[in-house]
Amino acid sequence: MPELPDVEGFRRVLAEHGVGRRIERVRVVDPGVLRGVGAGTLDRALRGHRFDEPERHGKWLLAHTDGPTVLLHFGMTGSLHWCGTEAAPHRHDRVIFVLDRGELRYRDMRKLQGVRLAHEPDEVAGLLAKVGPDALSVTRRDFTERLRGRRGRVKSVLTDQSVLAGLGNLLADEILWQARISPWTPVDRLDDARRRVLFDTMRRVLRAAVPTGRVPPRRSWLTGARDSPDAPCPRCGTPLSRRRLSGRGTVWCQRCQPG
DNA sequence: TCAGTTGTTTATAT
DNA sequence: AATATAAACAACTG
Numbered sequence: 130m131p132e133l134p135d136v137e138g139f140r141r142v143l144a145e146h147g148v149g150r151r152i153e154r155v156r157v158v159d160p161g162v163l164r165g166v167g168a169g170t171l172d173r174a175l176r177g178h179r180f181d182e183p184e185r186h187g188k189w190l191l192a193h194t195d196g197p198t199v200l201l202h203f204g205m206t207g208s209l210h211w212c213g214t215e216a217a218p219h220r221h222d223r224v225i226f227v228l229d230r231g232e233l234r235y236r237d238m239r240k241l242q243g244v245r246l247a248h249e250p251d252e253v254a255g256l257l258a259k260v261g262p263d264a265l266s267v268t269r270r271d272f273t274e275r276l277r278g279r280r281g282r283v284k285s286v287l288t289d290q291s292v293l294a295g296l297g298n299l300l301a302d303e304i305l306w307q308a309r310i311s312p313w314t315p316v317d318r319l320d321d322a323r324r325r326v327l328f329d330t331m332r333r334v335l336r337a338a339v340p341t342g343r344v345p346p347r348r349s350w351l352t353g354a355r356d357s358p359d360a361p362c363p364r365c366g367t368p369l370s371r372r373r374l375s376g377r378g379t380v381w382c383q384r385c386q387p388g
Numbered sequence: 389t390c391a392g393t394t395g396t397t398t399a400t401a402t
Numbered sequence: 403a404a405t406a407t408a409a410a411c412a413a414c415t416g
Contacts, residue, residue: 130394161412188395205395206413221413239412241395281405290396299394344394376407378392392415402406 130343131188131203133264133295133335138342139201139209140185143192146211147180147226147233152194156225162235162243163224171246175199175226186263187294197248200256204241210234264295265335269328276316276324283319283327284312285375296331298377299344299352304331305381306351311388312374312381355380 131139152175157168166174178194185191190209192199201209210219213231224235224244235244247253262271275293279286286292287301296304305312308330310323319327338344346352354360354369362369362382370383 132394135394202395204412205393207395238414239393239395241411241413279404285405288395297394375405376409377394390416393413396411398408398410400407400409402404 131205131207132297132300132344133185133188134300134338134341135208135343136185136188136190136203136295137265137339139190139203140183141342142209142211143180143183143190143233146231147192147228148182149179150228150230151179152176153227153229156227157223158218158225159223159240161223161240162237164243164245166244166246171224171244174246174248186257187260187290188297189257189260189294191253197246198250198253200245200247200253201235202242202245204237204239204243206239207235207237207242210236259291260294261290261292262294264293264331265339267293269325272328272331273321273324276319279316281316282312282374283310283314283316284379286316287331288375288377295335298379299355300334300338302355302380303344303351304334306386307334309385311386312379314388351380351382 155172155175160168174197178196181193181195183190183192190201192201211231211233219236221236221238222234223237226233245256247256284301284305287296308327310327344352349363354363360369361367362385365384367382367384369380371380
């Protein structure tokens with residue numbers, strides 16, 4: 130699930146239940162999700178510290194404390210939950226931050242990404258060095274600059290986290306469908322007007338999705354149709370087209386998005 | 389049994 | 403050098 134709006138939802142969970150709370154201990158249920166840090170080190174580094182206001186950058190969640198920072202990435206199936214200590218364990222709880230009030234649980238079925246630890250701000254910067262500007266806070270000027278001079282298909286560029294951070298497969302398809310731009314369009318063939326439409330549409334889709342904490346399945350959106358195999362375009366009724374683009378299942382409307 | 393899945397990295401080819 | 407593609411990672415569903 131996790132794309133920018135999902136991770137923004139996890140940030141809110143952490144902001145609501147974690148900020149100001151003391152970390153009593155860290156229970157690593159499955160060390161398979163730890164990246165570059167061991168269970169003992171993680172626990173010792175965080176014990177006694179309190180969570181500060183968290184940040185999100187693209188699909189990364191930065192769980193700051195008054196000591197180190199924990200970096201969470203949710204891959205395709207991760208999530209973050211708060212619950213009381215007595216709550217039943219979930220099969221896919223991998224790391225549990227035991228607080229002085231309840232627990233924050235990093236849950237993930239597939240373990241494609243995981244949990245990192247940064248002792249210093251420089252270490253955080255190092256881990257995010259290759260990540261582009263956040264899709265929700267990037268300016269139109271910066272957005273345009275970053276698209277200019279790139280080649281390849283517009284969808285591949287939009288989902289390239291080093292160009293722009295936060296857009297995944299669903300969001301990219303949705304934004305391009307709403308902007309009436311074919312995902313197969315070479316990005317260097319977009320003129321100023323089309324780039325502006327793309328930017329405005331991206332912001333509109335993100336702003337609609339973020340409060341829901343997901344990419345919402347709406348009837349009037351492509352998201353509401355793409356899961357049914359023979360679904361028509363919600364806008365014009367034309368049967369939707371499906372094909373793989375850079376290895377990802379891609380859905381678009383040939384009539385609304387010519388190219 | 390087989391294909392597919394909302395992410396990222398790596399190897400290989402162009 | 404930059405892009406494109408496939409595979410790998412791991413777990414599960416239809």
